[in-house]
Amino acid sequence: MESSAEATQRIARISAHLLPPNFQMEGSSIVKRGDCRAKGGAPGFKVAILGAAGGIGQPLAMLMKMNPLVSVLHLYDVVNTPGVTADISHMDTGAVVRGFLGQPQLENALTGMDLVIIPAGVPRKPGMTRDDLFKINAGIVRTLCEGIAKCCPKAVVNLISNPVNSTVPIAAEVFKKAGMYDPKRLLGVTMLDVVRANTFVAEVLGLDPREVDVPVVGGHAGVTILPLLSQVKPPCSFTPEETEYLTNRIQDGGTEVVQAKAGTGSATLSMAYAAVKFADACLRGLRGDAGVVECSFVASEVTELPFFATKVRLGRNGAEEVYQLGPLNEYERIGLEKAKKELEASIQKGVSFIRK
Numbered sequence: 001m002e003s004s005a006e007a008t009q010r011i012a013r014i015s016a017h018l019l020p021p022n023f024q025m026e027g028s029s030i031v032k033r034g035d036c037r038a039k040g041g042a043p044g045f046k047v048a049i050l051g052a053a054g055g056i057g058q059p060l061a062m063l064m065k066m067n068p069l070v071s072v073l074h075l076y077d078v079v080n081t082p083g084v085t086a087d088i089s090h091m092d093t094g095a096v097v098r099g100f101l102g103q104p105q106l107e108n109a110l111t112g113m114d115l116v117i118i119p120a121g122v123p124r125k126p127g128m129t130r131d132d133l134f135k136i137n138a139g140i141v142r143t144l145c146e147g148i149a150k151c152c153p154k155a156v157v158n159l160i161s162n163p164v165n166s167t168v169p170i171a172a173e174v175f176k177k178a179g180m181y182d183p184k185r186l187l188g189v190t191m192l193d194v195v196r197a198n199t200f201v202a203e204v205l206g207l208d209p210r211e212v213d214v215p216v217v218g219g220h221a222g223v224t225i226l227p228l229l230s231q232v233k234p235p236c237s238f239t240p241e242e243t244e245y246l247t248n249r250i251q252d253g254g255t256e257v258v259q260a261k262a263g264t265g266s267a268t269l270s271m272a273y274a275a276v277k278f279a280d281a282c283l284r285g286l287r288g289d290a291g292v293v294e295c296s297f298v299a300s301e302v303t304e305l306p307f308f309a310t311k312v313r314l315g316r317n318g319a320e321e322v323y324q325l326g327p328l329n330e331y332e333r334i335g336l337e338k339a340k341k342e343l344e345a346s347i348q349k350g351v352s353f354i355r356k
């Protein structure tokens with residue numbers, strides 16, 4: 001049987017063979033020849049994307065390469081990273097890009113990272129729930145988080161892989177087992193719900209979506225996605241029909257895209273946009289900017305559940321402050337009870353997957 005060292009060498013050989021002329025292998029990672037800035041340490045953060053060759057991963061990698069806060073960008077996947085890395089590395093922006101292919105290169109991909117973004121795993125097809133993805137994605141998230149625990153235990157983690165309501169508890173359990181769990185540094189990405197809510201609410205109000213801020217709390221699946229329309233900024237009011245329409249559309253936004261894509265996947269481009277908006281907020285927090293606040297699914301004491309999405313303040317250590325829900329109207333209080341019931345089961349499912 002092939003040892004892991006032999007596998008690493010074999011993949012390094014294959015990767016080297018696939019590389020364009022101005023690339024070389026450095027250990028088991030792919031770097032641009034003569035890339036001194038990577039070693040010289042341009043100011044900025046080191047960011048890894050796990051699942052970087054996928055539908056979300058590719059546009060996310062492109063947008064992170066454009067982010068001036070990023071100095072080093074590591075692209076990891078089990079397929080196709082040499083091509084994606086070569087392509088993205090031609091962009092004339094500051095970040096140095098390195099590609100990593102396959103499990104033997106995971107540790108090199110993660111070592112030294114400040115922020116790790118995880119869009120690895122299978123997406124939904126029509127008729128599936130996000131929970132139907134658990135079977136495959138739970139194991140993928142476990143393996144990747146074991147790598148993070150070992151190689152970059154201080155990194156902030158942005159977890160995108162579905163079902164987020166279960167994958168975040170899985171990651172927390174893996175980190176606890178490894179003895180390095182810091183709840184502030186583990187953030188489930190629910191930004192797409194906020195992005196959709198801002199868009200759909202702006203449409204109804206006849207405003208520019210950039211002027212609208214809708215808090216979306218709870219989790220990231222069906223009824224657990226709870227937009228707080230009573231707290232929209234700028235202050236406004238909705239008829240019962242508008243409230244019902246907006247709540248349903250925000251909760252079903254993912255399914256709307258899954259159905260429109262008709263079997264070819266789920267939201268990728270809007271998700272990459274949302275992931276970069278959230279990652280940028282995390283990096284501004286890490287830099288020490290004041291007043292960086294976004295919604296995220298995090299360890300929480302806001303409800304009786306161990307995880308819940310609310311607004312959080314992002315700082316040098318990740319989610320440094322978790323905000324309370326604020327005043328809810330009757331419609332939202334009923335929604336909250338439904339959300340908590342489903343969330344409790346999803347969280348428990350994630351925890352049991354590791355503790356079993």
Ligand SMILES: NC(=O)C1=CN([C@@H]2O[C@H](COP(=O)(O)OP(=O)(O)OC[C@H]3O[C@@H](n4cnc5c(N)ncnc54)[C@H](O)[C@@H]3O)[C@@H](O)[C@H]2O)C=CC1
Binds near residue numbers: 077
């Ligand atoms: N949190 C959110 O709001 C959203 C989450 N998602 C979720 O994001 C995930 C990815 O979606 P897409 O990019 O559309 O899927 P995709 O199938 O296009 O890409 C997934 C990538 O993950 C890679 N991958 C699989 N196993 C891996 C492993 N062990 N290590 C590293 N990479 C691995 C695949 O090779 C592939 O390149 C899905 O679970 C999807 O449900 C999607 C949209 C929104």
Ligand SMILES: O=C([O-])CC(=O)C(=O)O
Binds near residue numbers: 192255
């Ligand atoms: O709906 C899906 O499966 C993907 C997702 O999480 C979203 O678009 O919100």
